[in-house]
Amino acid sequence: MIQIEKVNFNQDGLVPVIAQDSETKDVLMLAYMNKEALQLTLETGYATYYSRSRQQLWKKGETSGHLQKVVASYYDCDQDSILLLVEQSGVACHTGSWSCFTDKKSEKSILNTLYETIIERKNSPIEGSYTNYLFEKGIDKILKKVGEETSEVIIGAKNEGTEELIYEISDLVYHVLVLMVEKGVTLEDIQSALASRKEKVKS
Missing domain, CATH: 3.10.20.810 (Phosphoribosyl-AMP cyclohydrolase)
Structure with a gap:
């Protein structure tokens, strides 16, 4: 030091x-x-x-x-x-x-960049921003969108091909990140939780 x-x-x-x-x-x-x-x-x-x-x-x-x-x-x-x-x-x-x-543009930073952009939108609102719209409407609106996007992922998985599924998963990830920011959950929190499950995955 x-x-x-x-x-x-x-x-x-x-x-x-x-x-x-x-x-x-x-x-x-x-x-x-x-x-x-x-x-x-x-x-x-x-x-x-x-x-x-x-x-x-x-x-x-x-x-x-x-x-x-x-x-x-x-x-x-x-x-x-x-x-x-x-x-x-x-x-x-x-x-x-x-x-x-x-x-x-490091691939490992894509989620971090999106997460930090969402934080920036919350702290510094921009007129017309969909992200700001979600924060303004509050937790119930955010949860509703997470639920809707989860359903869309299920529907996309039932259809042929992966293009629709990839699109819907991306939408779900975005809305989950908005939920995380709203509730004060960080990517590091999720990484730590996933790391603790490493042995369960191996078994």
Whole structure:
């Protein structure tokens, strides 16, 4: 773990920071931290950077939901640059790419991206948004749509081919994600629950 007093900040009081995905080892982004940002990162366990253009702190994913949970942190041999190993929620780049160093849209981030977009719609409503319409109508409307889409999946499965089934499953997944956001259930909650069932699947 990094010790702040050992970090060699530059003449502007900043240190460059590379964020790397702890699972895929993809290099996600390069940003900067001042002492306060580094302190917050170490204290909270989530990456906070310093914007040189806005001259203010910014917590990664604070508005988009694409948070970076810090798994480990290191400085280099000169202690003037930092490497963060992170668990990336959604995409790392503001362009929508998985990494700032590639235009690859990671398949593993599709659900995360959709989930975080739904959160963003709830927190920052857009006029005419169907997602906002569901939140405005409340839990009963959302549950009704989940029920309707479940029925559509069953009907689609009874028909020939898979095109209709894929379409209906996608609709169901979307509405289930809306329900999760409404009830405060995260993708991590579901992943943990599924992981606990791993042995049951093997048996």
